[in-house]
Amino acid sequence: MKKTEAERFLALSEEVLEHPVYDWQQQYYHHQSLTIYDHSLVVAFLAWRIAKTLGLSQKAVIRGGLLHDFFLYDWHVEGRRNPKPLLKKHGFTHADEALLNAEFFFELNDMERDIIATHMFPLNIRPPAYLESILVNAVDTWVTFREFIAGKSGAPHPIIPFVRENRKKKHRGG
Ligand SMILES: [Fe+2]
Ligand SMILES: [Fe+2]
Numbered sequence: 001m002k003k004t005e006a007e008r009f010l011a012l013s014e015e016v017l018e019h020p021v022y023d024w025q026q027q028y029y030h031h032q033s034l035t036i037y038d039h040s041l042v043v044a045f046l047a048w049r050i051a052k053t054l055g056l057s058q059k060a061v062i063r064g065g066l067l068h069d070f071f072l073y074d075w076h077v078e079g080r081r082n083p084k085p086l087l088k089k090h091g092f093t094h095a096d097e098a099l100l101n102a103e104f105f106f107e108l109n110d111m112e113r114d115i116i117a118t119h120m121f122p123l124n125i126r127p128p129a130y131l132e133s134i135l136v137n138a139v140d141t142w143v144t145f146r147e148f149i150a151g152k153s154g155a156p157h158p159i160i161p162f163v164r165e166n167r168k169k170k171h172r173g174g
Contacts, residue, residue, distance in 0.1 A: 001158045009045050009159065010166055012058065016066045017167065021105050028074045034147055036069050038160045043068060045159040047139040056132050057111060064115025065136050067106065071097040095120045 016022055025037040044065030051061040071094040099116045102108060108116075115136045118128040128134045147154070 001162070005049070006045075006159060006162045009048060009062070010163060012048070012062050013041075013044065013066060013163075016063055016106065017163070019105060022066070024072055025070065028072070030069070030147070034156065034160075038156065039143065039147065040066050040069055041159055041163055042157045043136065043140050043143050045157070046143065047136045050135055050139070051132065054131070054135075056135065060109065060111040060115060060130075061132050061136060063106070063108070064112045064119075064132065065139070067098065067102040067108075067112070068116050068119045068136060068140060069094065069098055070102045070116070072101055091120065091123050095124050 010017075023037070025040065026035050028036045030036045030039040044062050047061045047065045048058055050056075051058050071090075095117055098119075099113060102116055103113070111130050111132055114129045115133045118124060118126055118133045119137050119140050121127050121137055128137055
């Protein structure tokens with residue numbers, strides 16, 4: 001990972017990362033020892049790198065990537081506490097919940113809405129309407145697969161400590 005590339009990503013992500021509710025995701029675990037916050041950073045970063053190369057909308061891919069799992073609950077705990085029939089389980093419903101939350105706190109365009117709403121296709125019936133949505137869907141699947149395989153011992157992607165360190169520095173004012 002090039003430092004200049006990570007800095008560019010951070011600059012483009014800042015508007016979402018700076019929103020006070022975005023940090024809520026740090027308390028929810030996704031896969032293994034990674035939080036939803038960490039997972040979303042990696043999805044947005046890797047999808048953005050490909051979007052740049054393909055000439056797709058970088059802004060939509062970053063915003064959609066950062067907000068694709070913005071459902072704001074611990075799905076492991078919820079699943080145990082409140083067992084549901086298959087089609088009502090987290091995997092089938094969280095894209096809609098993420099979209100609802102994201103729309104409440106952020107101004108989204110159609111493409112960003114579509115990226116969030118279709119990121120679990122084909123578990124969700126609605127197919128992606130944009131190349132940007134197909135991209136985030138594919139990168140999310142790949143990143144999730146890697147997180148499962150790597151387990152607790154896997155090294156985090158370097159964009160995670162990079163963003164965390166930079167944000168800490170910024171908020172310390174240095
Ligand atoms: Fe998801
Ligand atoms: Fe995800």
